[in-house]
Amino acid sequence: MKNxxxxxxxxxxxxxxxxxxxxxxxxxPENDPTCLFNTAGMQPLVPYLKGEPHPEGKRLVDxxxxxxxxxxxxxxxxxxxxxxxxxGNWSLGDYFKKESINWSFEFLTKVxxxxxxxxxxxxxxxxxxxxxxxxxxxxxxxxxxxxxAYLGEEHxxxxxMELLGPCGPDTEIFYxxxxxKTPDVFDPENENWVEIxxxxxxxxxxxxxxxxxxxxNKNVDTGLGVERVTAILEGYTDNYKSSVWKDVINxxxxxxKLSYEDKExxxxxxIIADHIRAVVMISxxxxxxxxxxxxQGYILRRLIRRMIRYAKKLNIDINSNWEEELALLIINxxxxxxxxxxxxxxSILETLKTEKIKFSKTLEHxxxxxxxxxxxxxxxxxxxxxxxxxxxxxxxxxxxxxxxxKERNLKVDTQGFKEKFAEHQEKSRQGxxxxxxxxxxSTGEMETKYHTATHLLNAALKKVLGEHVHQKGSNITAERxxxxxxxxxxxxxxxxxxxxxxxxxxxxxxxxxxxxxxxxEEALKMGAEAMFIDKYGEIVTVYKIGNISIELCGGPxxxxxxxxxxxxxxxxxxxxxxxxxxxxxxx
Numbered sequence: 001m002k003n004x005x006x007x008x009x010x011x012x013x014x015x016x017x018x019x020x021x022x023x024x025x026x027x028x029p030e031n032d033p034t035c036l037f038n039t040a041g042m043q044p045l046v047p048y049l050k051g052e053p054h055p056e057g058k059r060l061v062d063x064x065x066x067x068x069x070x071x072x073x074x075x076x077x078x079x080x081x082x083x084x085x086x087x088g089n090w091s092l093g094d095y096f097k098k099e100s101i102n103w104s105f106e107f108l109t110k111v112x113x114x115x116x117x118x119x120x121x122x123x124x125x126x127x128x129x130x131x132x133x134x135x136x137x138x139x140x141x142x143x144x145x146x147x148x149a150y151l152g153e154e155h156x157x158x159x160x161m162e163l164l165g166p167c168g169p170d171t172e173i174f175y176x177x178x179x180x181k182t183p184d185v186f187d188p189e190n191e192n193w194v195e196i197x198x199x200x201x202x203x204x205x206x207x208x209x210x211x212x213x214x215x216x217n218k219n220v221d222t223g224l225g226v227e228r229v230t231a232i233l234e235g236y237t238d239n240y241k242s243s244v245w246k247d248v249i250n251x252x253x254x255x256x257k258l259s260y261e262d263k264e265x266x267x268x269x270x271i272i273a274d275h276i277r278a279v280v281m282i283s284x285x286x287x288x289x290x291x292x293x294x295x296q297g298y299i300l301r302r303l304i305r306r307m308i309r310y311a312k313k314l315n316i317d318i319n320s321n322w323e324e325e326l327a328l329l330i331i332n333x334x335x336x337x338x339x340x341x342x343x344x345x346x347s348i349l350e351t352l353k354t355e356k357i358k359f360s361k362t363l364e365h366x367x368x369x370x371x372x373x374x375x376x377x378x379x380x381x382x383x384x385x386x387x388x389x390x391x392x393x394x395x396x397x398x399x400x401x402x403x404x405x406k407e408r409n410l411k412v413d414t415q416g417f418k419e420k421f422a423e424h425q426e427k428s429r430q431g432x433x434x435x436x437x438x439x440x441x442s443t444g445e446m447e448t449k450y451h452t453a454t455h456l457l458n459a460a461l462k463k464v465l466g467e468h469v470h471q472k473g474s475n476i477t478a479e480r481x482x483x484x485x486x487x488x489x490x491x492x493x494x495x496x497x498x499x500x501x502x503x504x505x506x507x508x509x510x511x512x513x514x515x516x517x518x519x520x521e522e523a524l525k526m527g528a529e530a531m532f533i534d535k536y537g538e539i540v541t542v543y544k545i546g547n548i549s550i551e552l553c554g555g556p557x558x559x560x561x562x563x564x565x566x567x568x569x570x571x572x573x574x575x576x577x578x579x580x581x582x583x584x585x586x587x
Contacts, residue, residue, distance in 0.1 A: 004112065006230055007063050007337070010087045013107050014061035017099075019089055022056055022537045024338065027065045027083075028287035028296060028473070030531060030554075036296050037067035037282075041088030042200075042221045047554045048092050049166060049202065049219050050443065055517045055539040058094035063087055063226070063337065065281060069299055075274050076267040078238040079194075082303070083278035085226040093217030100199050100220045101139045104173060108197075112233060118176040120147035120186035120193060124156040124169035130204065130212055133169040140171070147186035155188075158200045158221075166202045166215060173197040175232055196232065197224040240270050248273040251329055255322045256314040268310040275307040276323070280330040283351045284341040286531070287473050290576050291355045304355045305395050308363075313399075318360055323352045359395065366394030370404055380409070384416025391421070443556060446478040449564050449586055452513060452545075452557045453503070456567070457483055457582065458529070459549040460502035464495055471531045472579050480570070480585050487580045491572045499582075503567040510562035511546040515555070518542060528552050 011021050025044030029035050038044055041064035048054040064086045074080040091100065108114045121140050126132030133156070137148055153161050158170050176182045178192040186193065202219040204212040231242040240249055240260075249260050252272055258265045282289055282300050291301035308318060316322050327348055335342040373386050382405055390396040398417050405412050443451075454474050461469045465487055473484040491499075518526075520540045524533075528542050530552035543557055544550045558564065566587045575581035 004233065006112075006226055006233065007085070007087065009111055010107070010224070011061055011063070013111055014059075014089045014103070017059070017089075017103055019059040019061040020056040020537065022060050022062045024063055024065050026287060026340075027067055027281055027285050028289060030474070036299065037069075038064065039066055039068050040064070041066070041086045041223050042090075044554075045090060045221075046443065047556055049090075049221065050556075051093075051217060052555045053517075054092055055541045056537050058092045060090040060092070061088065065338065067278065067282070072302075076271045078240060078270070079228065081227055081239070081274050081278075083274075083281050087224040087226060089220070089222050091218075091220035093219060096203075096218050096220060097136055097201055098139055100201070100222065101136060101171065102143070104197055104199060104222065105140075105143045105145070108173070112229075114175065114232075116144055117182050119145055120149070120174045120176070120188075121145055122149045122151045122156055122172045122174070122188055124171075125150035125152055127153060127161075129161070130169070133171070133201075136169070136171045136201070149186050149188050151188065158202075161206075164206045164208060166204070166219065167206050167212075168201045168203040168218075170198055170200040173199070177232060177237060194228065194232070196229050198222065240266075240273060245273055247333070248277070248326065248329060251326055252314070255320075255325065256311075256316050258314055265314060268313045271310045272307050272314075272326070275303045276326045277330050277334075279303050279307070279352065280327050280334075280341065280348055281338075283348045284331070284338070284344045286340055286344075288347075288576060288579065290351060292576075300351075301355060304352060305359045306397075308356060308359050309395070309397055309400065312363075318356065323356055324349055327352055362394055366390060366396050367404075369394060370396075370401070374405075374408060374410065377410075381411045381413055384413045384420050387412055387414075387417040388420045388424070391417070392424070444478055446586070447476050448556045449558055450476045450481040451555070452561070453481055453564055453567060453584070453586060454483055455543065455545060455549045455551055455553070455557075456503045456506045456561065456564075457481075457499070457584065458485070458551070459545075460499045460506070461485055461487075463502060464498045465491070470529070472575070473531075480583060483582045483584070484575045484579050485582070486578060488578055490574070491580065496569050496572055500567060500569045506545070506548055507561045507564045507567060509546070510560055511548060512560050513557050514544040515557070516542040516544060520552075523550075523552055526550060 015021060025038055027038055029038050029043060035043065041062065042049065044064070054060065065083070066086050067083050069082065072082060075082060108119065109116055123136045124133040132150060140148055156170050156172065157167070159167060172195050174188070174193040175196050176192055177194045200221040202221065203215055205215050206212055227239050227244050230244050231239040234242045236242050239245065249269055252269045253260055260266055260269050279300065282296065289296045289300055291297050291304060311322060312318060331341045331345055331348065370390060373382070382401065387398060387401050390401050391398065398412070398414060402412050402414065458471050468486060470486045471483070472486055475482040517539060520536055520538055523540050523542050528550045530536060536552055540552050541554060542550060543553050543555065545561060564586055567584060568587060569582055569584045571583040573581050
C-alpha cells in the first residue's frame with residue numbers, strides 16, 4: 001500500500017468527483033444543545049441534511065474535528081482516541097448508493113491500493129418494518145466484493161429505529177488487519193476485521209405516527225477515521241506507532257527518559273499523547289472553553305488532570321514545562337489544518353499551566369487526606385467509600401490509592417470501588433443523555449424560533465452595550481435559549497430592560513428574515529457577523545433581518561420576526577472571564 005497523505009488524498013479524490021471542500025466546523029457545536037462536542041462529521045451539517053440548501057452545493061467533502069467521551073475508559077489501548085479526525089463526503093439529495101459505494105471502492109483499491117481480498121462489508125438485514133438493503137449488497141457484488149454480512153439495526157441502521165426524522169440503512173467497510181491469510185468467509189465478530197468506513201444512506205423519514213416513509217431528497221453521509229486508516233496503511237496494529245502519533249510518543253519518551261517499547265510505560269504514554277492533543281483542540285477552539293465543573297469545561301479539566309496523573313506515573317517532573325513542550329508540538333503539527341490553534345496558542349498554554357498548578361495542590365491535599373485516613377482505618381483494608389472519596393474529591397485514580405496502600409502493607413476494596421464507580425458513571429450518563437444524543441430530529445418549531453431570537457438579541461446587545469459585543473456561543477432547547485457574549489462587566493437592571501424591550505420592538509416590527517447566498521468577502525463587506533469565520537467556505541449563507549441584523553449562519557430561521565412571540569430575559573450572569581451569559585425565553 002502507498003505511503004500517502006491520507007487527508008490530502010481523500011479531499012483531492014472527492015474534489016475530482018465534483019465535491020466542494022468545506023472547512024471543519026469547530027469542535028464545540030454552534031446552537032446545538034444535544035451535544036457538548038461534535039462527535040461526527042454529520043453533526044455540523046444537520047440543517048442541510050434536513051433540507052436547508054448548502055451554499056457550496058449538493059456534493060461536499062471535509063475533514064471534521066471530532067471528540068467523544070464514551071470511550072474515555074478505553075483510552076490507553078492501541079486503537080481508541082478521545083479527539084479524532086473524520087473524513088466525510090456528502091450528497092445532499094444528489095447521488096445515492098451506486099455512486100457512493102463505487103467511489104468508496106475506487107478510493108480504497110485504486111488510490112490507497114488496498115487489496116480487494118482484504119475488504120469485507122456489512123449491510124442492513126431488514127426487519128418487520130424496513131426490508132433488507134439488497135441494493136447495496138448487489139452493488140458490492142458487482143465490484144467483486146463477496147465477503148458480505150447482513151446485520152441488524154443495532155449495527156447497520158442510523159441513527160436508530162426509535163429516533164424520529166431522517167434515517168436509513170448503512171453499509172460498513174472492514175479491513176483484514178492481520179498477517180494471517182484473509183479468511184474466505186467474513187466473520188464480523190473476528191477482531192482482525194477492523195471497520196474503516198461507514199456509508200449512511202438516509203432514505204426514510206421516521207414519522208410521528210411511527211411509519212417509515214421514503215424521503216424525496218435522499219442523502220449520503222460517510223465517515224472514515226484518519227487515525228485508524230493511517231495505521232492500517234503504514235502496517236501497524238498499534239495506532240500510536242503510526243505517523244499520526246510517532247513524534248508525540250517520541251517527545252514523551254524524551255521527557256520521561258523511558259521507552260514506549262516497555263509495556264510498563266506504554267499505556268501511560270498513550271493516555272498522555274491522546275489527552276494532550278484533545279486538550280489543545282478543545283482549549284484552542286474559538287468558543288473559549290476553560291476548565292470548570294460543568295459541561296465541556298468539566299471534560300477539559302478531567303483530561304488535563306488525568307494526563308498529569310499519568311505523567312507522575314512516568315516520573316516526569318510535574319513542575320517542569322513538560323506540558324508546554326507537548327502542546328507546542330501539537331499546535332505546530334495541526335495549525336496547517338486548524339489555524340485557530342496558532343491564533344489561540346497563548347491561551348492554550350496558559351490554560352494547561354494554570355490547571356496543572358491547581359491540580360498539583362489538590363494532589364498534595366489528597367496525599368495529606370490519605371495519611372489521615374490510614375491512621376483511622378480498622379483492619380488492613382481501605383474500604384470502597386474511602387477509595388471513592390479519594391477519587392471523587394481529590395482526583396485519585398484507584399491505581400494511585402492501591403500503590404500508596406501497598407507501600408504501607410494495606411489492601412484496597414477494589415471490587416467495591418468499581419461497583420461504586422459504575423453507579424456514579426450510570427448517574428452521570430443519565431444526566432448527560434440529553435447532551436450526547438445527536439441525531440436529526442432535534443430542531444423543531446421552538447428551536448427554530450429561538451435560533452432567530454439569538455440574532456435579534458445579538459443586535460440589541462450591540463445597541464445597548466456597544467459594538468464590542470460578539471456572540472461567543474449559544475445553547476438552545478425547545479424551552480429556552482442561552483446566549484454567551486463578550487462584555488467585561490455585569491449588566492445593570494436598566495441595560496437588561498433596554499435589551500429586552502429592544503428585542504420585543506424588533507419582533508413587533510414584523511421584519512422579514514431574508515436568506516441570501518454570496519461570496520464570503522462580499523458578506524463581510526456588507527458587515528455580516530460570524531461567530532467562527534474560518535469554518536465557512538467561499539460561498540456563504542447570510543441571514544438578513546431588515547437593517548437590524550446580518551449574520552453568516554447555517555439556519556434554520558423563521559420567515560418573519562412576528563412569529564417569535566414575547567421575549568423575556570430570565571437571568572444574566574458570568575460565563576467566564578470577559579464573557580457574560582443571558583438565559584431567556586419566548587412566551
